[in-house]
Amino acid sequence: VISPTRRGIRRADRWGSGEFLAPRKNHRHRGVDFICTPGQTVVAPVDGVLKREARPYLREDYSGCLIESPNYVLKMFYLRLDEHLLNKLPTTVCKGQALGTAQDISKKYPGMIPHIHLEFVLVNPEIFLNLP
Numbered sequence: 001v002i003s004p005t006r007r008g009i010r011r012a013d014r015w016g017s018g019e020f021l022a023p024r025k026n027h028r029h030r031g032v033d034f035i036c037t038p039g040q041t042v043v044a045p046v047d048g049v050l051k052r053e054a055r056p057y058l059r060e061d062y063s064g065c066l067i068e069s070p071n072y073v074l075k076m077f078y079l080r081l082d083e084h085l086l087n088k089l090p091t092t093v094c095k096g097q098a099l100g101t102a103q104d105i106s107k108k109y110p111g112m113i114p115h116i117h118l119e120f121v122l123v124n125p126e127i128f129l130n131l132p
């Protein structure tokens with residue numbers, strides 16, 4: 001897996017940390033946040049199939065995507081997929097391939113470091129298994 005923004009993890013701002021399982025009000029953070037500059041290109045973190053757009057919030061302009069590969073399914077939020085990809089879903093993508101443009105989540109949460117949220121929604125336990 002590579003960083004979808006080519007930058008590191010959001011550590012702490014007034015809203016908390018972008019690390020995995022960082023505390024939130026009523027739950028814990030289920031993904032990892034990669035610092036971005038709004039408007040920058042976001043790339044595929046893995047090889048896989050770009051299945052569809054994903055919506056982090058109802059009735060808001062933020063969007064994202066769902067990528068499926070043989071051993072996991074992941075979601076990314078706060079990017080706008082490129083039109084040419086949207087028009088041919090589902091489509092194969094390669095690690096490092098441009099997917100779209102970073103949105104500015106600090107407009108919704110003032111003071112938050114702009115970032116791309118990356119979350120593995122399904123993982124094949126076999127990849128961690130070490131059988132004799």
Ligand SMILES: [Zn+2]
Binds near residue numbers: 018032
């Ligand atoms: Zn996040």
